[in-house]
Amino acid sequence: MTTIRRRPSRREQHRLGGTGARVTARNTLVAYAFMLPFLILLVLYHTWPVLFGTYLAFTKYNIIQPPQWVGLDNFRELFADEQFWAGLRNSLKYILVVPVIQVIAILVALLVNRPLKGIGFFRTAYYVPVVTSFAVVGLIWNWMYQQGGPVNTVLGALGLPRDGSLLNNPATALYAVMFVTLWKGIGYYMVLYLAGLQSISPELEEAATIDGASRAQVFWHITLPGLRPTILVCSLLSTISAIKVFEEIYVMTQGGPAGSTYSALFYTYSRAFLDYKYGLAAAGGIIIAVISVLFGLINFRLTRGGRVDA
Amino acid sequence: MPESALPASLLQADPHARLAAQLKAQRRRRERWRNALAYAVLVVIALIMLYPFYWTFITSFEPTGNIYEAKLWPEGFTLRNYTEMFQGTTVPFWRLVLNSVVICVLGVTLSTTLATLAAYPLAKMRFPGRDLVFYAILVLMVLPNEAGLIVNFITTIKLGLLQQTNPVADTVRQYLAVVLPGAASIVGLFLLRQAYLNVPLELIEAARIDGARELTIWRRVMLPLAMPTIAAFAILEFVAYWNSFLWARIMLPDKNMLPLSAGLLELSGTFSTNSRAVMAGAVITVLPILVVFLLGQRYFMKGLEGAVKG
Numbered sequence: 001m002t003t004i005r006r007r008p009s010r011r012e013q014h015r016l017g018g019t020g021a022r023v024t025a026r027n028t029l030v031a032y033a034f035m036l037p038f039l040i041l042l043v044l045y046h047t048w049p050v051l052f053g054t055y056l057a058f059t060k061y062n063i064i065q066p067p068q069w070v071g072l073d074n075f076r077e078l079f080a081d082e083q084f085w086a087g088l089r090n091s092l093k094y095i096l097v098v099p100v101i102q103v104i105a106i107l108v109a110l111l112v113n114r115p116l117k118g119i120g121f122f123r124t125a126y127y128v129p130v131v132t133s134f135a136v137v138g139l140i141w142n143w144m145y146q147q148g149g150p151v152n153t154v155l156g157a158l159g160l161p162r163d164g165s166l167l168n169n170p171a172t173a174l175y176a177v178m179f180v181t182l183w184k185g186i187g188y189y190m191v192l193y194l195a196g197l198q199s200i201s202p203e204l205e206e207a208a209t210i211d212g213a214s215r216a217q218v219f220w221h222i223t224l225p226g227l228r229p230t231i232l233v234c235s236l237l238s239t240i241s242a243i244k245v246f247e248e249i250y251v252m253t254q255g256g257p258a259g260s261t262y263s264a265l266f267y268t269y270s271r272a273f274l275d276y277k278y279g280l281a282a283a284g285g286i287i288i289a290v291i292s293v294l295f296g297l298i299n300f301r302l303t304r305g306g307r308v309d310a
Numbered sequence: 311m312p313e314s315a316l317p318a319s320l321l322q323a324d325p326h327a328r329l330a331a332q333l334k335a336q337r338r339r340r341e342r343w344r345n346a347l348a349y350a351v352l353v354v355i356a357l358i359m360l361y362p363f364y365w366t367f368i369t370s371f372e373p374t375g376n377i378y379e380a381k382l383w384p385e386g387f388t389l390r391n392y393t394e395m396f397q398g399t400t401v402p403f404w405r406l407v408l409n410s411v412v413i414c415v416l417g418v419t420l421s422t423t424l425a426t427l428a429a430y431p432l433a434k435m436r437f438p439g440r441d442l443v444f445y446a447i448l449v450l451m452v453l454p455n456e457a458g459l460i461v462n463f464i465t466t467i468k469l470g471l472l473q474q475t476n477p478v479a480d481t482v483r484q485y486l487a488v489v490l491p492g493a494a495s496i497v498g499l500f501l502l503r504q505a506y507l508n509v510p511l512e513l514i515e516a517a518r519i520d521g522a523r524e525l526t527i528w529r530r531v532m533l534p535l536a537m538p539t540i541a542a543f544a545i546l547e548f549v550a551y552w553n554s555f556l557w558a559r560i561m562l563p564d565k566n567m568l569p570l571s572a573g574l575l576e577l578s579g580t581f582s583t584n585s586r587a588v589m590a591g592a593v594i595t596v597l598p599i600l601v602v603f604l605l606g607q608r609y610f611m612k613g614l615e616g617a618v619k620g
Contacts, residue, residue, distance in 0.1 A: 023436055030524050031431035035443065038428035041494035046450050049461035056461070063464060108355065114348060124607065125356045128363065131603045131610075133553035135571035136592045139578055140362045143369075143378060143585065150365060150380035183358070191611060247556060251575065272460045273560060281460050289453075 056282035063278065074283035084284065086259055087267035090174055091288070094242040094263065095295070097178050097185075102235055104182070105189035106227065110219075112190065113197050123194075127187040134184075138251025141180045142167065167253055170260035177248050177261055189234050196230030197223070236299050240292045264288050363596070370589035377585055391590040400587070405566055406573040409485075410552060413569050417489045417551035422544050425498035426536070430528050432499070433506035434514055451496045462491050463561060472563070484567045488558045492550065498543050505539035506532055542609040545602060549610075552599055570595050 057074055059067035078084050112123050129137060145151050145165045152162040166176035200223060208218050246265040249255060255262040255270070265288060272281035369377060373388040395403050431437065432444055466472060471487035474480050509532060517527045533540070555572035562568060565576055574595055578588045603610060 023438065027435065028437040031435045031437040031440070034431045034435075034524070034528070035428040038424040038494050038499070039443075041424065041490060042447065042450070042496075044465060045458075045462055045491045045494065046496070048465065049458045050450075050453060052464075053458075053461045063467065111348060111351060111355075114345075116345060116348060116352075119352075122352045122356055124604070126359050127603075128600070129359055131549050131553075131599050132363075132596055133555060133571040133599075135553070135555040135575050136595050139574065139588065139592055140366050142578075143366065143589070144362055146378040148376065149378035150361070153380040187359070250556065269459070272463075278460055278464070285460065 053282045053285055056279050057286050058283075059279045061278040062276050067279070070279065074280045075287075077280060078283055078287070083259065083262065084264070084267055087262040087264040088287075088291075090260075090262055091243050091245065091264040091291075093174065094178060094181075094245050095239060097181055097242050098235055098238045101182050101185050101189060101238055102231065105186050105234070106193050106231075108186060108190045109193035109197055110223075113194060123190075126190055129184045130187040132184075134247040134251055137180065137184055138248060141176075141183075142252055145176060168257055170258045173253055173257055173260045177245075177252055180252065181242075181245065181248055185238065189238070192234055193227065193230055196227045200226035232300065236296055239295050239299050243288060243292050243295060264291075366589050367593055370586055370593050372586060391584070391586040392594075394584065394587045395590045395594065400584075401573050401577045401591075402566055403573075403591075406568060406570045409567060409573075410569040410571075412485055413488050413554075413558075414548055414551045416485060417492060418544050418547045420489060420493045421495045421498060421547050422540060424493060425495055425502050425543065426533060426540060427528070429499050429502035429506055430524075430532055433503045434509070434511070434532070435524075447496055447499060451500075458491075459557070459560070462557075466491075466561060472561070481567070484562060484564065487561060488554070488567075488569070489551075491557065492554070495543075495547065498547070501539055501543050502536060505536040509535050538609065541606065545606040545610045548602055549599060552602075 056067060058069060058071060060070050060073075061067040108126065112119055112126070143149060145167045147164050149165070151166065155162040166172040204226075205218050205222055208222055213221070244265050245263045246269065249261050249263055249266050250269070253261040255266050264284065268281040268284035268288070271277045271284065365381070368381065368384040370391050371384050371387050371389070373386045373390060375385050394400070398404060432440060466487050471483045471490075473483065513531055514527055517531055522530070552569075553571060554569065555575060558567075558569055559572040559575065562572075565573070568576065570591075574588065574591045577591060578585075
């Protein structure tokens, strides 16, 4: 039997790393030299925070004195703190943004996917809020929400009550901030869905149309299932960022009025940078991390096991 | 077109042709309606997305009047708010601009250099521990990094980056303190590794056989071929560094060292009496981003899609 020597596939070539580069001490050294600066910063600012942060959660620490091991004390203090629970509730409430933003982003993506004249302008326009800093976006919307400002004018035109800034009213402040998150985020997800839409083969949709499927049928049975991977990624991203919501709140309300927009991360921020309780803040960080992972898993199950297309 | 262009005599003679022409016209009419509707929706969304910017823009040119009023045209015109900003009586405006520029140049240079270097061995070399390094980085990307802010703050202090010795060294250290935490970009590493994987191995082998050193191969072969991805990543990083405010604002005690968007927040807090000047500041902060975004839009979108598909 003769052995046939195939030309190695791309993947194999990659695994071999090329015949020229044998594994020698020198080549290994060169490889690590290339990665060294990156790895140093990676460990310092990405790995170390995970490790040290976890350790800090079980200590009392104020930077000046060395950390003091206190076991689960921080977690006990956290669970006894009504403010922490309020923050957590608001963070969970914030997840309401996720389905809304995904549905709108998909609809907008479908809209801008049409071969209309000047569609590039609209795509760009919808993306402008995404590239703008939270600092600027927060300030602009703070002004927009002011008493007698544009938002109140619109509310009045719709026949809704319009007394003062929505941001100053504990009943509406969180929703007002949510709207800004929605407004800023739509363009981002739109672009991702646009990429998803363009990866669906047009032949499939055409074939269905020729077979007599209506537009709605094509959407439900072909487009939406084709978008499933994108939906998974997008809803995962937006769920995690909803739980971790911080910058909008930092710029617009600082947790107020009356703690109505306190989010879990804003709570940990306050404990660390206002009260210098770094251990307590780190414990809060761990709980947020665990919740993010949990929701990530739930999301994963829902969009994969569940039937998005049905 | 063809059906309706048929001679009238023929149309009258052949009922099928007439029917076809009617159907065609009907479909075109429906299509036209549909497009009109699509444009209407597109315009409404564009208004929602852009009006806040436009409103801030025109208000920043107004001399007096009801500042928060909804409007379509500015009531009066003055450059006073801008001159107030430029004179820097309330914030050291030009200093903030300089800070932003230095932070952006330093940040973009550092993060693109580090990522383009580190991705090379991961894509095209063979050495022990390669897969380990790669998966370790992958895990870091998935792991939520909530304690990041707190521990990075502690790390920055422990590294002595906020120490005060002499003005020049202090300035350099504080810039580094702002830039370093974001300089090792995992997303960038992924994007570039992906781009390098597409470079044919034969090219690299040929160069190796000719006795080229790895650094030469990286510079002469990999960088030029990965240029579109590098450009996309550099734009992403520019936007990120220009927009960053939170980290700098939390960490830097010296207000003269803040980047523009963080300084703007400072201004809005201490100087709420002249919101119009702050609005002028917001307009100035947004402009560079818009210019970069519009010029590099194609690359930008590509980088964004690559980051998710990566």
